[in-house]
Amino acid sequence: MSMSIAELERTLAQLRLSGARDTLQTRLEQAQASQMTAQELLALLLQDELDRRQSRLIDKRYKDSHLDEKVTLAEIDWSFNPKVPRAACFELQTLKFVSEGANALLIGKPGTGKSHVAKAVAYHAVQQGLKVAYLEADTDFGRYALAEPRERELMLQRLLAADLLVLDDLFLAKRVSEVAAELLQTLVHQRHRRRASVLVTSNRVIRDWGTYLGDMTMASTILDRLMHRSRLLEFEGKSYRLKEAAQRLAIKAPAD
Ligand SMILES: Nc1ncnc2c1ncn2[C@@H]1O[C@H](COP(=O)(O)OP(=O)(O)OP(=O)(O)O)[C@@H](O)[C@H]1O
Ligand SMILES: [Mg+2]
Numbered sequence: 001m002s003m004s005i006a007e008l009e010r011t012l013a014q015l016r017l018s019g020a021r022d023t024l025q026t027r028l029e030q031a032q033a034s035q036m037t038a039q040e041l042l043a044l045l046l047q048d049e050l051d052r053r054q055s056r057l058i059d060k061r062y063k064d065s066h067l068d069e070k071v072t073l074a075e076i077d078w079s080f081n082p083k084v085p086r087a088a089c090f091e092l093q094t095l096k097f098v099s100e101g102a103n104a105l106l107i108g109k110p111g112t113g114k115s116h117v118a119k120a121v122a123y124h125a126v127q128q129g130l131k132v133a134y135l136e137a138d139t140d141f142g143r144y145a146l147a148e149p150r151e152r153e154l155m156l157q158r159l160l161a162a163d164l165l166v167l168d169d170l171f172l173a174k175r176v177s178e179v180a181a182e183l184l185q186t187l188v189h190q191r192h193r194r195r196a197s198v199l200v201t202s203n204r205v206i207r208d209w210g211t212y213l214g215d216m217t218m219a220s221t222i223l224d225r226l227m228h229r230s231r232l233l234e235f236e237g238k239s240y241r242l243k244e245a246a247q248r249l250a251i252k253a254p255a256d
Contacts, residue, residue, distance in 0.1 A: 005025060009024055017049050018052065019050070019051060019052025024045065027041060027044050027045055027048070030044070058126060061126045061132065062123075065133060066133065067122055070123050071123060072123065073090065080240060081112055084236070089117050089120075089233065092231065095125055095164075100229065101194075101197060102197060104121075104198075104199045104200070105202075105226065105230055106199070107232065108203065108233075109203060109237060110203045110239055111239025113235065114202075114203070117201075118199055119166075125163070133159050134168065135165070135166065138171075145177050145183075156183070159187055160196075163196065163197070164198075166201075171208075171209065171212045175212055181215065181218060192226075198226065
């Protein structure tokens with residue numbers, strides 16, 4: 001039995017092997033040009049299919065993470081704020097803390113790169129095939145508070161199922177609603193029980209968290225679990241946003 005290339009491609013598509021279908025023509029030409037064995041040709045096509053599936057999985061993981069940008073540690077100018085804990089940032093990106101079920105707290109001054117580092121670590125985790133859930137804390141807690149019970153349940157399930165949960169810019173607005181505080185408590189408690197990692201960034205000092213939550217006991221039970229098995233990274237220094245703003249102004253300023 002012999003099939004034309006078009007028929008082979010159609011069959012591969014029917015079998016949902018679109019990675020192999022898309023490279024078939026090229027691989028057949030390559031096989032002919034280099035006198036490849038049938039076994040070698042098949043191995044290449046199967047690898048093409050596996051590669052396609054892996055990259056689709058990563059695309060899906062990225063979409064499901066709700067990350068809003070793909071950033072890396074390579075974009076950080078480490079000389080700008082020499083006190084930013086560079087080694088600890090790279091250590092986080094090894095994701096050992098995730099496999100250990102540990103947490104990470106990135107605390108410190110505004111504009112020093114906490115969210116950037118958190119997103120870089122999260123994006124790296126996505127590329128490793130991990131399930132990541134990224135929350136812009138204030139916005140997403142607000143969305144949760146307004147959601148219907150069914151929708152809340154689905155959100156909660158997603159946030160609990162992730163291998164890594166990122167709570168970015170926690171307490172930016174200082175006060176959180178009672179619903180948001182309870183969500184935070186549920187997330188931290190349940191993930192702690194399951195040894196599932198949480199990465200938090202905040203420019204609010206930890207001792208004030210109780211005030212923002214409006215409940216000191218709740219704050220201490222949350223903190224107790226977050227700090228247990230945790231990496232604490234302190235970000236000291238000046239705001240990179242101000243540097244960027246100053247540069248923009250300099251560009252706009254009329255030349256003398
Ligand atoms: N050292 C750096 N080198 C290059 N870019 C940086 C550096 N630090 C911060 N940035 C950039 O500056 C902007 C602000 O950084 P980021 O949002 O990570 O700060 P933050 O510490 O989370 O601040 P906040 O506490 O206000 O949330 C981002 O666009 C980030 O990419
Ligand atoms: Mg931030």
